[in-house]
Amino acid sequence: MKKALTGKEINYYNYLSEVNSPGKYFASHLKYKIFCCLWAIASIFHMANFNGFSINLTFFLLTASAITLIAKPSSTVRLLIFISLQIYQAATDMPRTSNHWVIAAFVNLTIIQSYIYLIIKRRSFFIDKVELMNIFAPLVKMEVIVLYFFAIFHKLNSGFLDTEASCAVRFLLLQNSYYDILPTSKTLLALNIYLTLTIEALIPLLLCLRRTRYWGILLGLVFHWVLAYNPLNGFYDFSATILALYFLFTSTNFSNKIYSFYSQTIKRKSVLKNRLLQFNLVNFALFTFSILFALALINIYTRAFQDYFRHVIWTAYSVSFMIIFILSMRTKDDTEEKGAFSFAHYTLLLLPLITFLNGLSPYLGLKTESSYAMFSNLRTEGGVTNHLLAPISTQIFDYQKDVVEIVSSSDPYLQRMADEGKLLVFFQFRKHVKKHLPAQVTYLRNGEKSTFELSKASATHELLSGSYALDKVMDFRHFMKNGEQECTH
Known part of the structure; x- marks a missing residue:
């Protein structure tokens, strides 16, 4: 041991x-x-x-x-x-x-x-x-x-x-x-x-x-x-x-250039610290001015930007990274x-390979979320695709072909889908109903009208069942009934 x-x-x-x-x-x-x-x-x-x-x-x-x-x-x-x-x-x-x-x-x-x-x-x-x-x-x-x-x-x-x-x-x-x-x-x-x-x-x-x-x-x-x-x-x-x-x-x-900058910064910090520790009026004035200047900057940034992490921390980090990288390009x-x-x-x-298959999911008829299709305007649901190269025939799974149009619902999200003319894949619709349990929802599934009432639904109702594993792995975005797919995540 x-x-x-x-x-x-x-x-x-x-x-x-x-x-x-x-x-x-x-x-x-x-x-x-x-x-x-x-x-x-x-x-x-x-x-x-x-x-x-x-x-x-x-x-x-x-x-x-x-x-x-x-x-x-x-x-x-x-x-x-x-x-x-x-x-x-x-x-x-x-x-x-x-x-x-x-x-x-x-x-x-x-x-x-x-x-x-x-x-x-x-x-x-x-x-x-x-x-x-x-x-x-x-x-x-x-x-x-x-x-x-x-x-x-x-x-x-x-x-x-x-x-x-x-x-x-x-x-x-x-x-x-x-x-x-x-x-x-x-x-x-x-x-x-x-x-x-x-x-x-x-x-x-x-x-x-x-x-x-x-x-x-x-x-x-x-x-x-x-x-x-x-x-x-x-x-x-x-x-x-x-x-x-x-x-x-x-x-x-x-890497060596980053370490060189880091080492130089530490050395300069030590030198500056030793100089400032020597008490005199100039050092005292510099120290006081530095504190006041830093507080003034904080006040300006606080008023100018709500997202300080983006405009202060990210800017300092990314710009430093790019400067050191550009300098490293000069040395063969x-x-x-x-x-x-x-x-x-x-x-x-x-x-x-799994990374590649994950990106391929929309064209296989599987999930459309978390497949690197963020903000791409891609539409592959309902037997229709707006992609210029990948035909709908590549979908070997039918999840995206099973489409629901909401007519009315007591659930705010589903009612918004109805008001905005947006459709859902049935798989995603079922997940939402199962999780949020709306009192009532009327919907068209592949053209056939149905109504779900929570008070009358049995535990084995198709909208209250489903595989935990599949629900955990697959997620689908909503899509437009008419016109081009809007800009969504």
Whole structure:
């Protein structure tokens, strides 16, 4: 027991023996620790988006684990605790898990899968961190490319290309109404649609090629930085997740540059502290002025911006990240990996495959939510599709073909669907009725009129039954009866 607790005489495989350059090994070790910090910070931005730091015990523990991981990113135990809590929270949120949180869960599962793979391979629980990163990083990069593939593929529909309905137009109008920077002519609105498609197509293409990878990262950084300021949502949580995942595409030169800035900041802090500790009138005046200036800034920011986390914390974090990244681009790095997507074993492709199938769900007739189709104007329900390339015949499941139109209901949400001319997939309609138990609802299901009355319904009524597992996994958005699909999540 003592040996197990102290780690003495335990098989700890040193991956350094397989690396030609010790310098490259230690640079990769630094990269691993910085990624752990960035991944934990992305989680904090996620919780900040809806003030979720202390909503429940899980979020409190997730916040605490993120902070402890940042404090000691070299700890494998802290990483495993953190990602396990994140996976648990994503599973708890199902089926309404946000898209970036779904990707985060897939990334975390990939890390755990890679860890288990190395345990079996090395016959030890003590896994080298550099080897662990070398195993999971290529798989996570595949998942990022899959995310971008579907982000652009889902938008290839008539609704997104329609200036009257397109989410690209709505985003620009909302952002401009808040910041009032760009003109809103019809030409510019139409241009923004195709500009969005072009940028989202270029990013993964540039990331896949070694020579253009850094330009792809830079383009993505600017794109997601701008997107984070849209008042429609707190997109900085999505952007922070993407920043952390971009980091895996970078060479160790970027990691070294981050560490260099960190070291210089610590040294300057120490020098400044020593100077200010020497009491004199100048230092006293500087100290007093600094406090008053900081309070004045806080007062200005409090009055100017309601969302301080977006305009202060996110701005400071993202701009610092981009500046250091741009500076790292100026230095050529011969240690950049050549096989960015090389995987250790074919069994490790399971999570990237599931990530792909999740994005394919709308075209298979499965769920339309949490399938990376956010704000895409995609419509695939009711035997009709607005996609320009994927025909409705690809739907091998019938969930989306079973459609309900609400006539009237005592339930406010269902009545709103009726008033606004919106339809629901029967699967989603049943879930809502089962959860909220409306006193009465009259609806048309595939053209046939029915009425549900709670007081007369038996426990085995079709609207009060269903599979817990399927209800937990699948979720469908409402859609328009007539016209193009509106801009919704």
